[in-house]
Amino acid sequence: MSAARLDMSVYAALIVAGLVAPVLFPNYASQIAVMWLMIMMAVTWDMTGGQMGYNSLGNVIFFGLGMYAAAIVQIGLVFDVAEYTAAFGAIVVEFTDAQYYTGLALGIVAGGVVAAIFALVVGPFMLGLRGPYFAIGTLGLAVAVAELVSGWGYVGGGGGISMPVYPGAAGEGTMVWYALLGVLALAAHLTARWLYSTQFGLAINAIRDDEDKAEAMGIHTTRYKVLTWAVAAFFMGMGGAVFGNMSGFIEPLEVAFPTTTFGIFMVAMALVGGKGTLWGPVLGAILFHVVKEWTWTYLLGWQWVALGAIIIVNIVYFQQGILGWAQDRWPEAFGLTVDRGTGGTQVEAAE
């Protein structure tokens, strides 16, 4: 089977699973919706982390900014935001269906756009840092942004915002968030797959392998780096917008900028699955999420230990991840060609 056909089969299987799962397991629809979100996070993290060699620990910034941008747009369309947040949920705004859906659509778009613009603005500075400095720098930026939002009265500061309530029947909302997150995950992966098939993909791979060489060859490295981060930010922002609505209540530290949960999870998921591979982050996200939910249910109190153990084993003994390992083991299956030592390589190089 060719790589393209294999990809199509996996997409088809995921779409079918995505459609069937909430019907078969309606009680788990929210958890599976979060799994789609995790897939989107791992895939977009891998755009810079795996494909470009820039390990960000701060991609939750985009998630939180998207969430807040959506909240401001959704509430601001019909009510004064400062007055609404100042009341800490005491004011209940009645949205008509039309107002709600318009606000939601605009909010999701705004979430993506605001996050992407933020990436375009800070990208040239942050992406000037390399290796561990970039990782620490982005982590610091995430913490700083979360603190700034906590202190910003207009959006309710640390007190948070109650999101507009979904107008439909109880349980229907879950399906809407489920569908939106599923589509977002699919769109993020399709975008990544397309990007990696272009000159753009080669350029960011070149930056990963040797950025100084890429510069010496005249590649516009800053342009590529910032744009890649902005693409990731766009999806993360939309994901944040949807997740904020799904949560119903947003606040800076736990929901919008969760550096110690989602911020670490997305890195761990990409690493478990195999960073720098097309499907590794997807596989990693699914496995990680299943283990996480399972330990939360059956090993309560030990769940963090279990996740920590996975991360440690992964980083110490198994850095290439599942698909990275499989790619080393069966390169041909990944479309790679390996020299099987036909002999006389030096002579061949001579002529």
Add this chain to the structure above:
Amino acid sequence: MSAHGSRIQIEVKGVSKSYGGVVANKDISLQVPEGRITGLIGPNGSGKTTLFNSIVGYHPIDEGSITFENREISRMRVPDIARLGMLRTFQQTRIYKKMNCMQNMVISVSHRGGGFGGIFRPARDPETEERAEQLLEFVGLYTKRRLISGDLSFGQQKLLEFAMALMNRPKVLLLDEPTAGINPTLINGLIDRLKRANQELGVTLFVIEHNMRVIMNLAEQISCLAHGQLLATGTPEEIQNDQRVIDAYLGAH
């Protein structure tokens, strides 16, 4: 106009560069004529690579001026200079090791001009691939074109790096020890390829080389550095017979 009657492409005038207290280059002036092969020799630590780094914009110079086709480039950054058509290869060979040879070649196309939309072109376009295959054939790596470049031998990686540079259609190529680490039996083939790149593709070459047989055979004009200063410039015969150069290599300095 140089002695050969061709236009001066790179002109280095009074360039100095220090790292802290160490003077790596002191008041160096030399010229690289267009379409020729110029050599740069000198004992280890004499400042050859520092001069290369200054020319391609790796670090700011302390004093002096460097022009490329009459344009001052001493304050420009590496990628901008590369896009003018001046490329360098590295002493420690640098390629994109996790990508295969063809991908290494395709991404090495010239990034001069080219609108923003160009970056979303498919990675595989027949015209580019054909040229990449021709150049890989030229350096003898055609059969290796689908292999991950990091798996190639050191010598092959060096040849790949040279092919990548040619893929960029440079006007000038600065080569830092192109034969270092290459099997002696392959060196003659490499000299031949360097000459052909110069004659057939019209690329000006500026070459740092330790192998005297290679550089005397290759270059039409050679400059010799010692202790960061320019010792002499001349034809291979003049350089070979220059007492200061001989002393520098035998350690009289």
